[in-house]
Amino acid sequence: MFAEIVTVGDELLTGNTVDSNSAFIAQKLTERGYWVKRITTVGDDVEDIKTVIRESLSRKPEVLIIAGGLGPTHDDVTMLALAKALDIELELREDALKRIEQFYLELYEKGLVDDPKINDARKKMAYLPKGAEMLNNSVGAAPGAFLVHEKTKIFVLPGMPKEMKAMLEEEVLPRLGKKTFVQRKLLAEITDESKLAPILNETLGKFKVRIHSSPKGFGKYIGIIIFGESEEEVEKAKKFMEEKGIMFEEV
């Protein structure tokens, strides 16, 4: 099962914001057993977003999560871009509009906005691609969307981390089933990195695991993450490597 992530926002492409969303999403997908194969970041441009979505769909991931560009401002165009990518229309959704009205009414009652009424900018957030399921935003205004294109489950989430995280936990993960991956982080103490490669390759051949390695400083340690479908499989892979002479510390 593989997945892709698309994050949208000019602020990511100018470096004004570090894209922490994609790491959060990637971690949750990895825990569920999805292998994230690509993350693409693109600006607030309808054509660019459309192109990136089409390219991703052409690779047929089981899951595509798109985050960012759902707000009320002029450059929030992700829903439109998704609709264009799929050759479908946007439609005004009464359920979404009601939710948005309620949200601004609450802000108004708290004194956070001067006017509780729906205007064009706020109404814009109630347009979803035709046939999409609305995803509830429990901490913000803009609803998300869920739809299935061929074999790909597409989820569209807001870009504000607090809203994205809530929607991912409450609306996305429950739709992804229960299968989980186990990951174990270790430090391998080795004084010669070249000895590690053949042992890793042998381990990968024997057990149903994936292994990531990355140097931590120089010479003494290499960070190792073992991913597997069960604790048992991960433990067996770890034991095997230890028998081959690698000394591990848990992180």
Place this chain on the structure above:
Amino acid sequence: MFAEIVTVGDELLTGNTVDSNSAFIAQKLTERGYWVKRITTVGDDVEDIKTVIRESLSRKPEVLIIAGGLGPTHDDVTMLALAKALDIELELREDALKRIEQFYLELYEKGLVDDPKINDARKKMAYLPKGAEMLNNSVGAAPGAFLVHEKTKIFVLPGMPKEMKAMLEEEVLPRLGKKTFVQRKLLAEITDESKLAPILNETLGKFKVRIHSSPKGFGKYIGIIIFGESEEEVEKAKKFMEEKGIMFEEV
């Protein structure tokens, strides 16, 4: 002038590491007047990296910066993937090998490695795509590479942030010329977001600037960044928007 960034590393795709490198690179490129149009993150897989590089080159950016996957471990395969993407060979570079030998000798003298000698893993970092210029790594072992493909300047940098930043400052930016962009961050106080869009569009039509907007919380403020080739142009755009009724605070 537009640019793309590719970051490489399984740890980015599992969410174990937040990709702060691409934001740092994006910021420096933006300051130099490059418009970063896409950031792609891909894992430590030769075929995947090759594919992503070819796709990026097909969009003909003026600059492509690739970061990550240059180390001594088995899954550091970026140089090989780049060579394959360009249909050229890797070659052992004596200048790179000497630099790496010197680096490990210094680590040995500091007691950080047990053995100062070149082994296969260390030697691997001395292979660069044929015809590439070596980029010096002033704080780590792995050299980077610079080459020009058609009209694209391709830079390959290490993934460790400290090394990436040093190489970007010392080796990449001096090769990108002197043109700079000015950016001004502002908060626009508006109580109706829908009023902003037409003013932004009018401003974009009148001045040589780019403008990003993003909501900060709800209702009262919208973050605005004006980008332009000179302080004067940015100031004129700001004045124009103020005349149209937008109240700004400097951030």
